[in-house]
Every structure is written in structure tokens, then in C-alpha cells.
Amino acid sequence: GAVVSQHPSWVICKSGTSVKIECRSLDFQATTMFWYRQFPKQSLMLMATSNEGSKATYEQGVEKDKFLINHASLTLSTLTVTSAHPEDSSFYICSARESGRNEQFFGPGTRLTVL
């Protein structure tokens, strides 16, 4: 149980294009989903928290117009990197939490490379 998937697992895009990453909870309903960014050999940096049906809460320094988050259902959240640039290249990981539970379960991550 408690499986979280991400799609795609990796993506290469040209500078200026937009990329959408999906995060799905496969066997539970995720009241809250989190989006993280991880640079090589570094820890995870929380970008935003999204609760189903409401607007995402962004961490300080994260541009909400650049990283669009949608959490339209209890099993799906999407992160869209708009007008991507090479500095947006990173490993993006989502996690999901079920209401009433203490655990956060993580997806396998999406490696984004912007050329």
C-alpha cells in the first residue's frame, strides 16, 4: 500500500517550453501533496504544499507563476514548469499524505533537463 507514482520519470525539453509533471497516489486518497526540488548531492527543498481543491501554498522564494500546481482530485496533483530555463533543470519529487495519517509517501521523482 501507499504507492505514489510520478510521470514522466525523466524529460528533456527546450528552453522556453512548459513541462507538466504528474503525481498520483495509487492506493489511497491524498488530502495533501507536496512538491520538492532536489539538486545533485543535496537535500530536498520544499517548493509548495497543495491541498485538494484549494490553492497551493508556496514556500518563500518559489515563484508561483513559474511553478503552477494543481491538485484537482484526491489522487492527482500536477506541477507545470512554465517557460523552463536551464536553471530549472533538477530532480522534482512529490509526496502525498492521507488525512489522519502521519506518514508522507514519496514518488520516484522526475528528472527535468532543460537545454
Place this chain on the structure above:
Amino acid sequence: GEDVEQSLFLSVREGDSSVINCTYTDSSSTYLYWYKQEPGAGLQLLTYIFSNMDMKQDQRLTVLLNKKDKHLSLRIADTQTGDSAIYFCAERTMDSSYKLIFGSGTRLLVRP
């Protein structure tokens, strides 16, 4: 603000015990977690402990919490080569956001 620190690297011989340490600053942390990350993969939840507990054991894993010193450790008994990975500790903030604050990660290398 909250801060979580870990040593960067640990090397042990296969079959020995590994102890990964973590310190945190937020005394109001409610839950503390240990995650494992293998290369190119997401994070796997290993175990977690509630802040009013001192110890939790789960098969080869033992978590010790010293709340007074704000020190958390993860002991892996009979370490295997498959345990080689990066281990992150994380604290959950006391507010209602359920956000996790992660340490920098400890790279564990298990030598045959």
C-alpha cells in the same frame, strides 16, 4: 527557524552495525522520520517516531530519540551492501501544514 543537521558520510563493513545521527533545533517537533534514497530514486520511508517516545525498533532498524539534546539516531543492525544509500532524517513541524524539514542526508557506504 527549524534546522536539521546530519553528518555527510559514513562507511561501514558489511555485517557491522551502522549508526546515523541527526540533530534538530525545533523542540516542538511532533514526529521525526528516517527516509532512504537510492541513486536516481525517490525517498522510501523507513520508520518514524513520535516525539514522546525514546526508542522504536523495527526489525534491523532502531531509532533512538533524545528529546532533551534534540538528537535522533538510526541504527541499522547487520548492515548489508543493499543498505548503501543516502539516509535523510526529517522533522515534522508542529503547525497544521504537515511540512517536513529535511536534513542534508548521510551517504552510507557498505564495504564488502
